[in-house]
Amino acid sequence: MLKKIVLTGAAGRCGSILRPALAAMCETLVCSDIVDSIDGLAANETYVKADLADYAAIAALMDGVEMVCHFGAIVDEGPFEELLGPNFIGSYNVWESAQKAGARRIVYASSIHAxxxxxxxxxxxxxxxHRPDTFYGLAKCFSEDLGRMYWEKRGIESVHLRILSCAPVKNARALGTWLSDDDLVRLVERAIDTPTTGFAVIYGVSDNDRSPVDNSNAAFLGYKPQDNAEQFAEEILAAEGPGNPADLAQMVHGGPFGPVPLGQGGAAAAAKGDD
Incomplete structure (x- = not known):
């Protein structure tokens, strides 16, 4: 059992799913986000409100940390200036403070949008x-490259989870991109308990018949997804009908983030229903 795990983005959807599993893997789980509080803390779990863009606040979380699960970010496209603090500077603050505190590894919520x-x-x-579809995707590219550099220059391991769609299956795209809640937990557990990882990238996706990505290079992590979105296919495909090859959202891996204008948030989040 690990002594201490730090989880950023603990109030978000993925963070909320992960908290019980992470608490079971360590003696102390420290969670952070920008909300005032979160409910249902485990006996070994504490919550600290902290802004990712505030280095001192993030560094204060890290004393004695072994693993960091960095899931905090603005999770939509937006103006670069709005994403700069939490999504770019926030990643630097996490990596820099974690390695100074002696952390062994960072597990990062990257995205297919990289x-x-x-x-x-x-x-x-x-x-x-890397072929980012938005400033949001660009931040994921930055953090992946940051993780590689910190591994090669400072020896801190990182596993980058390119999550496709961590949400209920509501459209034909999600038949390939779905990551179930249970498979999310399995993915993060393997990213934590694999003995050595160096710098690694793995797609966050369930065992879907229609998966558009190849995880074979990351087989050493031992991630074995159990769920398959094909169970939803008949209903989803009957409702949607034929696709439209003139629609960029249907033709690129980033889905609705593909055609969204750079810096314009809201439209992507409303259309995607995924990560």
Whole structure:
């Protein structure tokens, strides 16, 4: 059992799903977000309100930490200036303070939007070149590169989870991109308990028949998804009907983030229903 895990973004959807599992893996779980409080704390769990863009606040979380699960961010497209603090500077603050505190590894919630402009018909692997679809996706590219640099220059491991769609299946795209709640937990558990990882990238996706990505390069992590979105296919496909190849959202891995204008939030979040 680990002595201490720090979880950022604890009030978000993924963070809320992960908290019980993380609490069971460590003696002390320290959670943070920008809300005033969160409910249902485990006996070994504490909550600290902290802004990712505030280095001192983030560094104060890290004393004695072994693993950091960095899930905090603005999770929509928006003006670069709005994403700069939480999504770019926030990642630097996490990596810099974690390595200074002696953390062994950071598990980071990256996203398919780091490679979102690759054609959907291309079955991309974890070594696919960065092709962000938005400033939001660009922040994921930055944090992946940051993690690689800190591994190569300072020896702190990181596992970057390119999550596709961590939400209920509501459209045809999600038949391939769905990451179930239970598989999210399995994914993070393997990212934490694998003995050594160095710098690694793995797609966060369930065992979907229609998965558009290849996780074979990350097999050493031992992630074995159990759920499959095909159970929803008949109902979803009957409701949606034929697709439209002229719609960029249906033709790139980033889905609705593909056609969204740079810096314009809201539209992407309303359309995506995913990560």
């Amino acid at each position: 490679v979102g402009m690759h054609p959907r018909q291309s079955y991309i692997g974890t070594d696919a070149a």
